Structures are given as structure tokens and as C-alpha cells.
Amino acid sequence: MKGNYRWYIAGLLFFAGMLNYLDRAALSVVAPLLKSELHIDDAQMGFIFSAFFIGYCALCFIGGWAADKYGPKKVFAWAAGTWSLFCGLTAVITGYFQLLIFRVLFGMGEGPMGTTTNKAITNWFPREEAGRALGFTNCGQPLGAALAGPVVGLVAFNFGWRVSFVVIAVLGALWLLAWLMIFKDTPEQHPKVSRAECEMIRASREEVLVEGVEEGRSLFSYIFSVPVLAVATAFFCFNYVLYFFLTWLPSYLMDYQHLDIKSMSIIGVIPWLGAALGFLGGGFLTDALGKKLGSVILARKIMLALGLGVAAVCVLITTQVSSLGMAVACITVSSIFLFVTPQICWALIQDIVPKSRVGGTGGFVHLLANLAGIIAPTLTGLVVQYGGGYNVAFVISAAVCGLGMVVVVLAVKGQNPQAPAAVAVMR
Numbered sequence: 001m002k003g004n005y006r007w008y009i010a011g012l013l014f015f016a017g018m019l020n021y022l023d024r025a026a027l028s029v030v031a032p033l034l035k036s037e038l039h040i041d042d043a044q045m046g047f048i049f050s051a052f053f054i055g056y057c058a059l060c061f062i063g064g065w066a067a068d069k070y071g072p073k074k075v076f077a078w079a080a081g082t083w084s085l086f087c088g089l090t091a092v093i094t095g096y097f098q099l100l101i102f103r104v105l106f107g108m109g110e111g112p113m114g115t116t117t118n119k120a121i122t123n124w125f126p127r128e129e130a131g132r133a134l135g136f137t138n139c140g141q142p143l144g145a146a147l148a149g150p151v152v153g154l155v156a157f158n159f160g161w162r163v164s165f166v167v168i169a170v171l172g173a174l175w176l177l178a179w180l181m182i183f184k185d186t187p188e189q190h191p192k193v194s195r196a197e198c199e200m201i202r203a204s205r206e207e208v209l210v211e212g213v214e215e216g217r218s219l220f221s222y223i224f225s226v227p228v229l230a231v232a233t234a235f236f237c238f239n240y241v242l243y244f245f246l247t248w249l250p251s252y253l254m255d256y257q258h259l260d261i262k263s264m265s266i267i268g269v270i271p272w273l274g275a276a277l278g279f280l281g282g283g284f285l286t287d288a289l290g291k292k293l294g295s296v297i298l299a300r301k302i303m304l305a306l307g308l309g310v311a312a313v314c315v316l317i318t319t320q321v322s323s324l325g326m327a328v329a330c331i332t333v334s335s336i337f338l339f340v341t342p343q344i345c346w347a348l349i350q351d352i353v354p355k356s357r358v359g360g361t362g363g364f365v366h367l368l369a370n371l372a373g374i375i376a377p378t379l380t381g382l383v384v385q386y387g388g389g390y391n392v393a394f395v396i397s398a399a400v401c402g403l404g405m406v407v408v409v410l411a412v413k414g415q416n417p418q419a420p421a422a423v424a425v426m427r
Contacts, residue, residue, distance in 0.1 A: 005193045006124045014140035021144030023087045028247045029152040030161035046381020049247040051100045053373030055107030063112020064363020067119040071185035080176045082109030088169025091162040115362040118346045122358045126204030134343035135283015142275030153265030222353045223364040230411035235345045235369035237404025241397045243376040274332040275339040282340030300344045305408045307340035312401035319391040
């Protein structure tokens with residue numbers, strides 16, 4: 001891969017996303033076993049799932065700001081070390097409140113992951129490759145969630161649920177070692193990156209100029225602009241459905257569809273494989289459509305609205321089918337289209353703010369978006385236990401996803417957004 005060393009960096013980020021979601025999904029896979037052993041009901045389990053996102057949201061914005069100030073290498077190293085530690089320590093918990101505290105701390109470790117990944121891609125990839133780079137690196141996330149079923153489920157079945165957390169903590173430590181050895185904050189700092197590759201990346205990033213923004217414009221003038229808030233809203237709606245699936249899908253398959261943990265561990269993989277396809281395909285399609293239309297922002301708007309709209313319809317249809325096969329098929333199709341959207345949100349941030357503000361702006365967007373992680377698991381737990389069951393939870397998720405599509409159509413403009421006192425100029 002001479003002249004393409006940036007794709008080795010993409011590979012590192014791919015495996016980071018895979019481990020991140022393997023860690024994050026592990027608790028939902030073993031939830032039926034854990035609830036039984038610790039005597040936790042569905043409503044309490046919803047609070048535990050949401051506790052992760054309290055810590056996660058707290059570090060989203062701080063992590064993005066730190067990635068701008070200190071570079072993605074240091075921030076990601078701290079984050080991976082922290083999330084691996086507290087994932088492993090989950091093996092020693094003995095009660096409900098201890099698990100709540102550990103989940104908050106675990107979430108703080110994972111909080112900087114999304115914004116730091118986006119910052120690394122901004123530093124390492126030319127603008128015209130941003131969609132496919134984000135699609136490739138982020139498709140590791142649903143693959144990690146897919147692996148959580150067979151890896152965590154089968155380890156838990158054979159050795160107990162506590163051992164599964166130790167196994168994935170060790171995997172996180174191995175990735176951290178590779179990150180420290182291989183990654184540099186910019187291509188210019190890396191001895192294996194050619195001068196031609198550095199120049200190609202630099203020249204592409206200079207094609208997008210934002211007049212008057214480097215001097216005098218604060219970070220807050222970006223994060224409270226209409227285009228950025230619209231992206232944050234779309235990201236929130238994506239995340240609501242994502243965290244509904246990530247935290248409650250295994251319980252839905254076991255409690256509502258009456259699967260045992262071994263069957264759930266296999267069948268539960270299918271929607272996440274669809275999500276990986278959406279991540280990877282969406283990145284390539286949005287770059288290709290941008291080239292065809294001559295406007296990357298218009299292309300990203302179309303793909304974002306299409307993904308959220310189709311996903312909303314498929315989630316709603318799930319409430320109307322009776323068989324396991326049809327339910328899994330609907331959830332899988334919804335996952336394909338749903339996961340077209342997040343890399344487009346990240347790419348839009350790169351398009352509408354200058355490079356020096358990508359981390360901080362992305363962190364703020366990520367913070368707002370991940371408030372869905374606090375709301376969705378808790379609300380679902382309460383609805384499942386007290387408010388009508390899983391079908392009502394699916395209807396709520398479909399409505400939120402549809403709202404995201406409407407906001408994208410109305411608030412994301414087809415041309416480069418014009419923010420106060422600054423005009424984004426493409427040439």
C-alpha cells in the first residue's frame with residue numbers, strides 16, 4: 001500500500017470501533033443472565049443501560065476539545081485504557097448500585113471515541129475520501145456489536161458471564177498497545193508516509209476555505225449555528241434507534257420472541273451485519289453521489305434523509321409482523337438504511353466547520369446526539385415494564401427516526417451552509 005499509508009490508520013480505527021461496540025454491547029447480551037443473578041427488573045436494567053451514557057455524554061465534548069488541543073493519539077490512548085479497565089472490572093460487581101457506578105465510568109472512557117476518530121480522519125484523509133473513510137472505519141462498530149452475540153454469549157454460556165468481560169478487556173489492552181506503536185497525530189509526523197501522500201492530503205483539505213473564521217470566530221459560533229444543530233438532531237434520532245437496538249434487542253429476542261441465549265447469540269448477529277453493510281455502502285455512495293451532483297452537501301442531505309426515512313418505516317412495520325423471521329428481516333433492513341447516516345453526519349461536520357474546530361464542534365454534536373443514549377434505554381425499560389411492551393417501544397423509535405428525516409429535509413441546505421460572519425467556499 002505504498003502511498004496509501006492512511007488506510008493502515010483507517011484499519012486501526014476500524015478495530016477500535018469494533019472493540020468499542022463489542023465492549024458496549026456485552027452487557028445487553030448477558031442482561032438476562034445478570035438480571036436473574038442480581039435480581040434486577042426491566043426498569044432497573046433500563047437505568048443501568050442509560051448510566052453508561054451519562055459518563056459518555058460528559059466526555060463527548062471534552063474529548064473533542066482535547067483532540068483539537070492535544071491530538072487524537074493521546075486522547076484515544078487515555079480513552080481506550082479507561083474503557084478497557086472498567087469493562088474488565090464489570091466482572092467483579094456484586095450489586096445494582098456498584099454496576100451503575102462502573103457503567104458511568106466505563107462510559108466516560110468511551111465518550112471521546114467518535115469525535116477523536118473524526119479528528120483523526122480529518123488529519124489523515126483528503127476531503128473527497130472522507131465519506132468512504134468514515135464508512136469503513138465506522139463499520140467496525142456494528143461488526144463489534146455482531147460479534148458480541150457469539151463471543152460474549154457463548155463465553156458466558158460456557159464459562160459464566162463474568163469471564164466474558166475479562167476477555168474483551170484483554171483485547172482492548174492489545175489494541176491500545178498497537179495504537180501507541182503505530183499512530184501519529186498527522187501524516188507529516190509519520191516516517192512511513194510519503195511526501196506525495198502528505199501533499200495530496202494537505203492540498204485537498206485546503207480546497208475548502210472558510211473566510212474570516214480562523215481569526216475572531218469562537219467555537220460557540222459554530223456549535224450553535226443552524227446547520228450544526230440540524231446535524232446534531234439527525235444524529236440524535238439515529239442514536240435513539242441505535243441504542244434501542246444495542247441495549248434491548250437481545251432481551252426482545254429472548255423475552256418477546258422466546259429464544260434461548262444460544263439461539264439469540266446467533267440470530268442477533270444478522271441485524272448488525274446489515275448495519276455494517278449500511279456503514280460501508282453509505283460512505284461510498286455519498287462520495288459517489290457528491291461527485292455526480294457536483295455538491296457533496298446536497299449528496300449527504302439526500303442520503304441522510306433517505307436512510308432515516310426508510311429506517312423509520314421498517315421499524316414501524318416490525319410491530320405488524322408476527323413471525324420471528326419477518327421481525328428479524330425488518331430490523332435488518334432498518335439497520336442497513338439507519339447506518340447509512342452517522343458517517344454522513346460526521347462528514348457534514350468536516351464540510352461546514354474549519355479543520356481547527358472539527359474536534360470541538362464534533363464533540364458538541366456527539367454530546368447532544370448521545371443524550372439519546374440516556375433517554376432510549378430508560379424509556380424503553382419503563383415502556384416494556386409498564387407502558388405497553390415492545391411494540392410501543394418500536395413505535396416510539398420509528399417516530400423519532402421520522403423526526404430526524406423531517407429536520408434534515410427542512411434545515412440542511414443543498415449548498416454549503418452560510419453561517420454568521422463566515423461563508424464556506426468550495427473551489
